[in-house]
Amino acid sequence: MSKIRVTVWNEFRHEKTKENVKALYPNGLHAVIKEFLEADCDDVEVTLAALDDEFQGLPDERLENTDVLIWWGHMAHKEVDDELVKKIQKRVFLGKMGFIALHSGHHSKPFKAIVGTNGNLSWGRNQREVIWNLMPAHPITAGIPDHFVLESEELYTEPFYIPQPDELVFGGWYEDGYIFRSGLCYYRGAGKVFYFQPGHESCKSFYNPYVRRVIENAVHWAKPNEIAYEILDKCPHLLTAVTDEFKSLDNVTQD
Ligand code: ZN
Numbered sequence: 001m002s003k004i005r006v007t008v009w010n011e012f013r014h015e016k017t018k019e020n021v022k023a024l025y026p027n028g029l030h031a032v033i034k035e036f037l038e039a040d041c042d043d044v045e046v047t048l049a050a051l052d053d054e055f056q057g058l059p060d061e062r063l064e065n066t067d068v069l070i071w072w073g074h075m076a077h078k079e080v081d082d083e084l085v086k087k088i089q090k091r092v093f094l095g096k097m098g099f100i101a102l103h104s105g106h107h108s109k110p111f112k113a114i115v116g117t118n119g120n121l122s123w124g125r126n127q128r129e130v131i132w133n134l135m136p137a138h139p140i141t142a143g144i145p146d147h148f149v150l151e152s153e154e155l156y157t158e159p160f161y162i163p164q165p166d167e168l169v170f171g172g173w174y175e176d177g178y179i180f181r182s183g184l185c186y187y188r189g190a191g192k193v194f195y196f197q198p199g200h201e202s203c204k205s206f207y208n209p210y211v212r213r214v215i216e217n218a219v220h221w222a223k224p225n226e227i228a229y230e231i232l233d234k235c236p237h238l239l240t241a242v243t244d245e246f247k248s249l250d251n252v253t254q255d
Pocket of ligand 1: 154199201
């Protein structure tokens with residue numbers, strides 16, 4: 001069986017400018033994600049991509065050889081090229097690639113374009129978070145107990161201005177009393193999207209075994225469905241629909 005080709009895209013700026021972040025993720029948080037994915041999953045091969053790489057890390061050839069794109073961005077969402085966003089959206093809609101947005105990826109251009117949202121939410125101080133498993137039978141919660149604790153994560157809170165998720169997989173509770181829909185699945189076109197809240201750059205969440213397991217499970221869940229892929233290859237009109245839908249989303253993307 002061929003391996004799932006995962007590309008982990010990271011803005012990779014905080015790690016170069018903030019000492020506390022550099023100390024946690026010296027080669028970038030994307031490198032840590034690659035390391036645990038490849039260590040734990042025999043059927044996954046991972047490529048790293050970063051905003052400051054040539055073609056913003058995603059030349060056509062790389063994108064066309066990506067089954068699942070994992071995205072972490074925060075301070076430079078605006079710098080991501082709109083043409084690249086359209087290509088990512090199209091590939092997801094055509095069922096050729098799954099998309100996983102981590103943490104502040106809720107405001108990334110691809111997440112907003114694919115899901116159809118401004119992605120807005122409220123946030124606050126880093127604190128203890130309990131992640132509740134709301135769908136124990138879902139493939140993404142395999143191996144995850146009824147809840148697990150992150151000693152320090154950035155507070156993200158409701159209201160989270162997103163369309164109702166197709167599946168609400170995890171719920172977050174914070175020690176200040178706030179709650180957040182912290183793990184969400186969307187089906188868009190023939191593709192799959194997962195959003196997962198943990199992963200603030202100054203927190204250790206990507207070293208947590210349960211966070212790692214969730215991301216590993218999500219990669220397997222989000223990988224393209226081969227049957228849908230074949231069907232969609234025979235439907236060129238979908239390409240037009242995707243482009244039109246992207247245009248109509250311009251007015252909901254946030255400055
Ligand atoms: Zn953050």
